[in-house]
Amino acid sequence: MEGTGGSGPQGTALPPPGCAAPHDDGGQAGASGVGRGAAPHRGVVRSGDGLPEGGKEALSRLCRDLHTSRESGNPPAGLGPLGLERCAGGPRPRGGGPPPPHPGTHPGARHGDGPQETGRSPPRELEMNAPEPPALTPRLTNPAELIALQSELAQMGVDGWLLYDFRDQNPLAHHLLGLGKTTRRAFAYFPAQGDPILLRHAIEASAWRHWPWEARVYRGWDDLTAGLETLLHGVGVVAMESSPGGDVPTVDRVPAGALEGVQKTGTRVVSSGDLVTRYHSSWGPEGRASHLRASKVVRETVHAAFHHAALAAGEGRPVGEAALMDWIRGRLRERGLREQVDCSVATGRNASDPHYHPEGPGALLAEETLVLIDLWGAEPGGIPADQTWMAWLGESPDDRTLQVYDAVRGARDGALDFLRERARSGKEVRGFEVDRVARDLLAREGLDRWFAHRLGHSIDRELHGSGPNLDDLETRDVRKILVDTGFSVEPGVYIPGEIGVRSEVNVYWGPDGPEVTPDRIQEELLRIPLRG
Template sequence: MGRTFHGGFMTAQFDEIAHALGDTRLDGWLFYDFRLSDPLAYRILGLSEDGIATRRWFCFVPAHGRPRAIVSAVEAHRLDALGVEKIVYRSHDEMIAALRTVLGGARRIAMDYSPGCAIPYVSRVDAGTVEIVRAMNIEVVTAADLIQRFEATLTREQLGSHQRAARALRAIVDETFREIAQLISADRAVSEVSVQESVMARFAARGLVTHAPPIVAVNEHSADPHYGPTPKHDRAIRRTDFILLDLWAKESAPDSIYADFTWVAFAGDRVPEEHARIFNIVADARDATVDLVQRRVAAGEPVSGREADRAARSVIEAAGFGEKFVHRTGHSIGREVHGTGANLDSFETLDDRTLIDHTCFSVEPGIYLPGKFGVRSELDMTIEDGRALVSGEPRQREIVAILT
């Protein structure tokens, strides 16, 4: 994932793509970009995004034969790093003619698009460009599975970086809840924003980075899945408050992989019955997905993101809270906290991609009761060499009572 290829390495990458195309009975994979519209193409082809990129380019990797590129005369050297034969066009007509030449003989190809935008993460090619190709009597299919294979799979080093980040986050969760308890016990001020700032300081102390600060949500704020505290809407944390902490971070080294956890706590010595009941439903749903994935992977059987979502969603629906579970069960994790692999989703989208080896994803069902509170329990999983593993064990088994 995110590798850079040059010379012989790039040739090997093209060979690997060609082999994958043969497995899917496709004639080729057509990469396309306009003004950095498809970062996936740059990553998979090992291209730098630096420099001027104002014109359209294409790169066709066939199942059989040599890759060929199409570039504008204005930026004729844009794809030189690939070391492939290229056609330079000047006008729109010349671009279309070059596409006809490069795609000659192809009948079924993949592009980085998603039918009906079912999977927005991989839907990078605009409808008009797909129409141009289809007008040449070529069937265009989604490259979603190919993208997962070449962009979302992780090296052993990347998996190791994820596991280290996961252990660090789990320690930070425990430290944060202890800090909240100490401040409340000492009658010192503590709030959503102050806890958020404390977590960010803990990230920095451990050499972790993140694209956005964590979610710290108290009481009814926890019923908003993506609530973000601000100084204007800060909430003090007091005794008998319910606290949701959602935090994500990764190591600072290039190509490091995120970890992403959500835990909940109660600022008292006895968790209210209603909160405990909702948490138990959510935890059962979470574990139903974990169990399904682990069972299927251990047996060498495929499991799709859609099936993994249904495993959790059916538990919450059976408990009568289906309408209060307002998001998918989980998302792919990579160099971005929301990666490009299969998501655990039969709800927001219909993700039928198989969860494959050397990938990482979250499992995070939730129940949200507006005006009252919301519970989400999130852990991460990896699939490594035929084993489905939970990151950062032990997982949360009950709401943490932080004042004893």
């Protein structure tokens, strides 16, 4: 809000009296000149303008009703979907995280998959009885975490961690700071010594009300420039969400212009990659427990799906790829995985496309066919499980299929053995090193040229997380694998027009090293005899 005069939470200045309309998205801070004598930005409503007595209270009640209606799925009569988006006073999501994705988005969708089918919606009673996600206190705004963070900053040899965000351009900062909707630029500085300091816009007091330390306020662009220079006076090196050359895109979140503004103060910027891993991508006990439950559901569901397909084929009514995908999504949701739920089913040569998605009903799963099923999902607020399994519908897989499967399984197991050995020796391990082990093993079989993607992706509260990837192909991920983080291990061989094989498991890196999930991973190629 633009405030009502006086002093706000931890603020040193406030704008003139007024009330920013919730749908004012701002743009560049200070560009409109509001608060410096210029005409208000179009769409800004001054307090009392056009509102009858008690109108502000009525508007607040309306906003609360709209937020409640979003949770229940029953919007109030006569109100369109934009009504909710234009309310700024409603409660933020639990844990202070970003707002829910726009309807139609797929948090679990794989990059490059194209449009994803949603499958059937779960029964209303399942949704209403779903467990509440755990309420998470943002780690960086918890004073109890400050000493540990400052110790880590000192070990890194940096003066502090500078987090920047503008309208969720940096979702890592948004999550770490527990922000709801924001529309103006902000810098939150966590020094290696002393208390953190926030530099925010004058109208964003509500968005930052949970900030427990000093907050400095700016209105115009000149205030922001001067405020940043003051904030970083005498600071030599800061960590930010950047990656030299864009080598690690999941960390490269701060725009070039914002980095330039920091560097103009004389402060050098290094990547905060390892800090992101520790403070954003760690699982915690509840996260690990939710992942273990999800991994069991995923494993049991994929086995049920293979047998479902075999029974249908044996009865002379083979199921199509798209129909089996719908069946899998429905089963995952019925078993309690209701977030980031999706899958891919590819039969025969279709599996040679690593991110295959069927057109229309897709191919039929018939007798004596190789089938790849990749499926994933999470409990509400939990850590996703992501697995890929291979099966032969019938009893007689050909020699080429067995050869390629054995090579892929060997690359997977070689990578897992490497991780176990590093844990036993107490040596650190970096993402690119694990990828290289699996790639070299496939090279011995003459198959490495057909391994067209990284070995594994980070898993945190997003399916494709922001921690270290196992990658020495698409990028060279030099970040360290840290305790209490997780990732997939999924080598694959994809020979266009011939065959595609992938074997995927997940790994939680605990205090004693790698914990592989599911508890029983695939060893041999599954052979599912047809019944009918």
